[in-house]
Amino acid sequence: AQSVSQHNHHVILSEAASLELGCNYSYGGTVNLFWYVQYPGQHLQLLLKYFSGDPLVKGIKGFEAEFIKSKFSFNLRKPSVQWSDTAEYFCAVNRNSGYSTLTFGKGTMLLVSP
Amino acid sequence: DAMVIQNPRYQVTQFGKPVTLSCSQTLNHNVMYWYQQKSSQAPKLLFHYYDKDFNNEADTPDNFQSRRPNTSFCFLDIRSPGLGDAAMYLCATSRQGEDEQFFGPGTRLTVL
Numbered sequence: 001a002q003s004v005s006q007h008n009h010h011v012i013l014s015e016a017a018s019l020e021l022g023c024n025y026s027y028g029g030t031v032n033l034f035w036y037v038q039y040p041g042q043h044l045q046l047l048l049k050y051f052s053g054d055p056l057v058k059g060i061k062g063f064e065a066e067f068i069k070s071k072f073s074f075n076l077r078k079p080s081v082q083w084s085d086t087a088e089y090f091c092a093v094n095r096n097s098g099y100s101t102l103t104f105g106k107g108t109m110l111l112v113s114p
Numbered sequence: 115d116a117m118v119i120q121n122p123r124y125q126v127t128q129f130g131k132p133v134t135l136s137c138s139q140t141l142n143h144n145v146m147y148w149y150q151q152k153s154s155q156a157p158k159l160l161f162h163y164y165d166k167d168f169n170n171e172a173d174t175p176d177n178f179q180s181r182r183p184n185t186s187f188c189f190l191d192i193r194s195p196g197l198g199d200a201a202m203y204l205c206a207t208s209r210q211g212e213d214e215q216f217f218g219p220g221t222r223l224t225v226l
Binding site for chain 1: 154218
């Protein structure tokens, strides 16, 4: 069975600091990788995704993530965070089969102080 | 806007009293999912429908059932809620052949 591990449960940063959230997955086959974000009081929404091709993917709001196959990692980055980035971030993976179910990590709560 | 809608947003029930949570979608997606998310934990898939085909996760308790009367609606029935069933319940949809899932706002269930 596949699993997803997010290294940090809580991260606190000041505005303009750089962000990197770790995500590792365990699955031997070809996978699709996702980062979802949940702003306070709102629903989960897709931040970015990797299916194939360029391992560096860019998402909304200045976020990007890099897929490193040899490390089974898909870390999320942002060069300069804003107060509005305060949210919970979930890494997720599914098998690259056109339709399969998602496995989520436990999430990382990011708090950005002004 | 096309979206996934969950009602109610907050539900309080008593221990052992059946409860039904509702999800509707205007995306016309043929796959619908129900997740349970407890505090500080990952969303956990309970079951999903691929069109009318019901797919139950192996570790989903029998206490949880689902119905999908048509493409737009899907219900989660908890027959005898226990204190451990208090959680956020998330509904999501996806289109056949695509992996991105679209989530509703969730229903927070409290069991007294």
